[in-house]
Amino acid sequence: MKRPWSRPYSLVRLLRARLWLAALFGPGALQGMLLYAGLVGFVGGLGAFGFTRLINVFAHLLTGQSGDLVHTARGFDWQHRLLVPVLGSFAAGVVMTLGMRLAHGRSSPDFMEAIVLKDGIIAPRPVLVRCTSSLLSIASGGSMGREGPMVQLSAMLASWVGRLVRMPTPRRRLLVACGVAAGIASAYKAPIAGSLFVAEIVLGSIAMESFGPLVFAAVIATLTNRQLLHLTQLPESTPLYAFAGVSLHSNWETIPYILLGLCAGGLAPFFLRLLRLSSAFFQSLGLPTALRLAAGGVVVGTISIRHPEVWGNGQSVVTSLLHESWAYDALFITLICKLLATAATVGSGAVGGVFTPTLFVGATLGLLFEKCYHLLFPGLLLDPRAYALVGMGCFLAATTHAPLMAIIMLFEMTLDYDLVLPLMLGCVTAYYTAYGIDRRSIYTEQVEQKRAAQRNRMRAVCVADILETAPSAVFETAVFLEVAKIFARTQQNHLYVIDEARRLRGIISLTDIREYLNDPELAQLVYAYDIVNERFPVVTPEMSLPDAARQFTKVAGERLPVINSPTTRTLVGSISKTDLLLTLAHDGAAGD
Structure with missing residues (x-):
């Protein structure tokens, strides 16, 4: 007996659009990473602008004036020149002491540590404590730059975005690195230098998998900061040190x-x-x-x-x-x-x-x-x-x-x-x-x-370290309508087909369903096992990352299924090519 395939118009239109986008851009998460990098650049630019404005607020509270600190100091008598840095620094220390108690003993944040060791996770409370302490130190005449707390704030916001969208660890680390680039670009209006700082010093790699998002975030942060200066009618110096050009005379x-x-x-x-x-x-x-x-x-x-x-x-x-x-x-x-x-x-x-x-x-x-x-x-x-x-x-x-x-x-x-x-x-x-x-x-x-x-x-990193559980899967007895609906509500271009024991039978790609979208008669007769591709490379949790990378060369896809062993072939998850390349580029550079 034929099963009903009503071919809802909205579902067919959505799947056709996904097929068109997949053909235009090709499979991969790197394109999506640029969007998140742009979001981090925007948020980082907002944070840096807000921090700069807060410095003026704190300076007015401590000195009665806002603006250039050197000009303020020159207008003071010697007693104020001595006392303001002392009192401001003391207040900064009090904030650090009390704030860390409120942070429940959490260690001080470090964006390098978050990128390299801590899976891109930065706790917000310690960062806010340190930024508040920094505001007091800087506003009271402390001889240091404001780029440090601006970078920490941007990195923390990037980490928050990564956790909010439940981004995998390799991409969340890269997102924090984008936050660092956004902070430096906002401080010096130097997006290229901000990107190179992170690539040269923090990541130790200029691989395009990571450098592209860094540039994107830095540029968006610079544009955001520039637009905010324009909207608030604050003086903007572009470039930072603008004057008549210099030249070599010989x-x-x-x-x-x-x-x-x-x-x-x-x-x-x-x-x-x-x-x-x-x-x-x-x-x-x-x-x-x-x-x-x-x-x-x-x-x-x-x-x-x-x-x-x-x-x-x-x-x-x-x-x-x-x-x-x-x-x-x-x-x-x-x-x-x-x-x-x-x-x-x-x-x-x-x-x-x-x-x-x-x-x-x-x-x-x-x-x-x-x-x-x-x-x-x-x-x-x-x-x-x-x-x-x-x-x-x-x-x-x-x-x-x-x-x-x-x-x-x-x-x-x-x-x-x-x-x-x-x-x-x-x-x-x-x-x-x-x-x-x-x-x-x-x-x-x-x-x-x-x-x-x-x-x-x-030395011990393997596929299990970048494994994503709960992959998009369908039973081999599923009807075509169920397969189409799963493709419509997920962002995956491949769907894994399993049996009742969750053993992997193969995969169905988005392009495999193209011919059935315009043929309702044929679609009513199709099960998942009719269109499954059983010759598809797989990886195991114990496999090394270089070996997994070689498996990706056998197929033009963004993801590979992970099975528990070649004998039982139980589906346990999947890995992303983007996460694999980012891990190899980032961690491989650290090991050189």
Whole structure:
């Protein structure tokens, strides 16, 4: 007897649309990953914008003014210059202490740890506590960058999105990495550099499976931030350091840029050692968190009595260096004071970044180099701004051991192509010089610690680690209408066919049902076992990831079924090609 196949018009139309999309884009989850990366970029851009506005709010509460912190400090008497950093740092320490108690003892979040070891999961409460503490430290004149908490906030929001949509672990890790790229892009309006930072330093791979979503998130975050600045009628500087272009007056001028790279590369390891020594010193004091941060504030406040330029991340001072003429002694004293203030702020345990202070040191170093070189060769026509900018890139490349990221970041900050050639020479020279002196970068300890643990884990990684349970399946006796309905309500392009004992019989692809959509007479006679493809590659939970990758080469599909063993063939789940490639690219880079 024939079974009814009414061929509902809406169901047929939906299945035809899915067939058309599958033929147009091909099977795969990477295209969908771009959509989630864009969502993370949008959310990260919102978070970064909100954090920046909150800094002004907290600054007004602590100082009575909002805006540039250096300008605020210059307007204070010496008592306020001393007390504001101390009280703000103490309050930041109190927030850290009480907040971590409210977080029920959860450890401090780390986006690198979340990406490498913790399956892309970042608890929101500790992040919010640290961001609030950072707001107090930054708003009270702490000598550090705001990019650190902005990145943590964006990464936390990305982790929340990944958990909300129940994303598999490899894709959730990539989503957190997209959040990091979005945070850096929002802080510096440098989407390419933000993507390269994550690829070079965090992931250790520029494989397109991961780099494409990073770029997508960074660009969306930059556009979101720019649009919010426009809507709120706030001043927007695009690029970050905008001024009339600089140019090389002679090809011989490349020589001093190489020498500048040597100087920056030689000094960068000592800057990093200063930060480590400062951290060790403050830890050795054995003070409670609030008093330890307040001690760092005492150092900053004391220095700022005579030199208020040490307040904040130094961005406004860098702008002044690029547009105004500074004397030798003022440059040198400001450099020393900023080094000490940054070491005290970071070493005391305040939550913040060191990117912008690093750029400050590089700019000052570049200007000092230009003045010394001009004394030796007074006949040469040198542009001080160019040496300040190249110095920024050189010192950044030397401290991070990421010269490509440093070159691109400085280009995006200025959009001056004439700087690219000297930047390339100087940054590469600085990197090799610093690496020859000390192989540790500012992130080496974090990255190596986490990747060492990951290499141990990778020795045992197999299909079971990326297995997704409860795959879309249908019994072999199912009628065609039931098969069509399952395809219509899921996003899978393959449906697994099982018997009553859940043994895998084969698969039905979306394209296999095409010919029955327009033939109701034939569809009434079709069961699942009539259209099943029994010659389809399978994997087992114990199979290694490289072996599973070889199985994917046998079929043009996004997923493979996982069976318990070749003999019983019980269906236990499925694996995604996207998750497999992301795991191999990410974990394989860590093991190199």
